[in-house]
Amino acid sequence: MAEEQDRISHLPDDILIRILGLLPTKDVARSSLLSQAWRKLSPFSSLSLLMFQCPDFLESCRKNTDVSSFINAIDSSLRLRPKDVNLARLRLHLDLDDIESESLIDSWIDAALERKVKELDLYLRPRSIAKPYGLPAKIFSTTTITVLSLEQCRLEICGDIDLPALRKLCLRQIRCDEQAIRQLISSCPLIEDLDIASCGGLQKLHVSGLANLHRLEVICCYNLRRIEIDAPSLQHLVYHCGRLPCDMVLTPCEFLRELILHDPHITNDFLQNLDSGFPNLERLEIDSTRLQRIEISHHQLKRLELKLTPLQKEAKLKIDAPNLQSFTYSGYRMPLTSTISSMNTSSLREAEIHFRNYNDYSHFFIPQLKEFFEKSKNCQVINLLIKSKEELIIPRKLRPILSPPVYDIKHLYLRVSYCSRFQYIIDRMLWMCHPQTLSILSGTNVRFLKVLYNKFRNKEENPKCCTSCSIKCWRHYLKDVQIDSDESRLEIDQIIAMPELSQKSTNCKVRFRLKWRSQLL
Ligand SMILES: [Zn+2]
Secondary structure (H helix, E strand, O other): HHHHHHHOOOOOOHHHHHHHHOOOOHHHHHHHHHHHHHOOHHHHHHEEEEEEEEEHHHHHOOOOOOHHHHHHHHHHHHOOOOOOOOOOOOEEEEEHHHHHHHHHHHHHHHHHHOOOOOEEEEEOOOOOOOOOEEEEEEEEEEOOOOOOEOOOOEEOOOOOEEEOOOEEEEEEEEOOOOHHHHHHOOOOOOEEEEEEEEEOOOOEEHHHHHHOOOEEEOOOOOOEEEEEEEEEOOEEEEEOOOOOOOOEOOOOOOOOOOEEEEEOEEOOHHHHHHHHHHHOOOOEEOOOOOOOOOEOOOOOOEEEEEEHHHHHHHOEEEOOOOOOOOEEEOOOOOOHHHHHHHHHOOOOOOOEEEEEEOOOOOOHHHHOOOOHHHHHOOOOOEEEEEEOOOOOOOOHHHHHHOOOEEOOOOOEEEEEEEOOOHHHHHHHHHHHEEEEEEOOOOOEEEEHHHHHHHHHHOOOOOOOOOOOOOOOOOOHEEEEEOOHHHHHHHHHHHHHOOOOOOOOOOOOOOEEEEEEOOOOO
16 A cells, blocks of 8 residues: 555656546545645646535545535635636535535635636525525626536626626526526527526516527426527427416427427417427427317427326327327326327337326227227337226127237337236237237336236146137237346246235346247147
8 A cells, every 4th residue: 555655656746637637526635635745736726627515525524524624625725726727617515504604605706706617516505495695796797607507596686797608507496586587698698508497486487589599498496477488599498387387488499309398388279380380399298288189290200208197088189290209108098099090100119108097997998009009010119007906908898899919019018016906917918919029127016027927837838718709819829938038037036936925016127038820720
């Protein structure tokens, strides 16, 4: 160890500085405790990135060091740094409880601004929610900052804002009003990336005049009642509504590629006009609208995710997206057959159906799922996630009218987390489609996997069932089953060896390879 230290101490200073530059700040702090050579270089003063983050730094140091040495490390690294050595980035993630006076933070920010800091990232947890740290006005008139990320602070604009180089602005849990945000946004014309989250003081938000804005995320601003966005270069928009219904006005924009809306207050007209307003849209995600009629028509759309609420059990869906490659549907009911049959699915490569608490047993369900399998037969992958109180039963009277199983599906993934009789799910699923592989996803109940494995293992060569049915069950078609990998085999062996199977879930994926007879002999 002594020899190792000697070697480090004999390295040339410029190499030592390079090594230090690659280390996180907390490791640099530790290294300065270990080595004379590091200390001699006063390493903080040469680093271009200073990142002080109390959760990891303090937790590891508090055992041996008091908080004051951490605070001293920040203080000396900023104050002792020569004024002509610029700082690329300063991150301060601190608990104000650990700081004697907020003026200390003011002085650190001053020191960083004097050293022409480009990226400033402040997350200052207040002593009490009522008294967040008030940001000094200086932050808002500096010509060098390109990235500004502020969390849990108070923003009060007094005086002019001048942030001519700012490209990225992130405001989280900031105490501010709409006037302050409006003034800030309108004074930073080069912003490309804007992130506003959990700013409870906002009731209205107007984003306009930003010709370069290509990414905007507005998330959980609980009191927001109206948001207006007019950004001609916007490519990516994420909007999560807060507690209250909030009107959204989005000016058409030809570059928009991704639109992700959670609980939006939108109209069906908005959806119907997507094609003309946002002609290059490729990804659309809508989670929990209140709409009972959802009609989406778009010719460029490649990826669509729809998540419906229990109140939308009767929602009417119409999807016309001929270039759709990936479709995810999550809801409490299968989409109506009319929706599925009207979908143009020739481009579809990946489909995911997620049943959430399906307890509305209806025999319509199975034909719809079967139709969905038929429509998805070009898919490489189908994910089916079932959390159901009822079994997916094909009533006996319905069996004669079912068409033969779908063969073209290559890979079927199942996650079955909750059900009273697992054997029905297996029988019905394999009645409807004969995939080349069946993967059981992690999160599936272990009892389901055991029932499945036993069904495969105990399958007879010439089953005696289905004598009176024209379309026979999967047992007659299945030629061979193989467990796909050693990991899958190990997981199954462990589950079989368990004496008492609880509601535990598998924690890895188990895959079976299935060989089918295309026609019955
Ligand atoms: Zn049978």
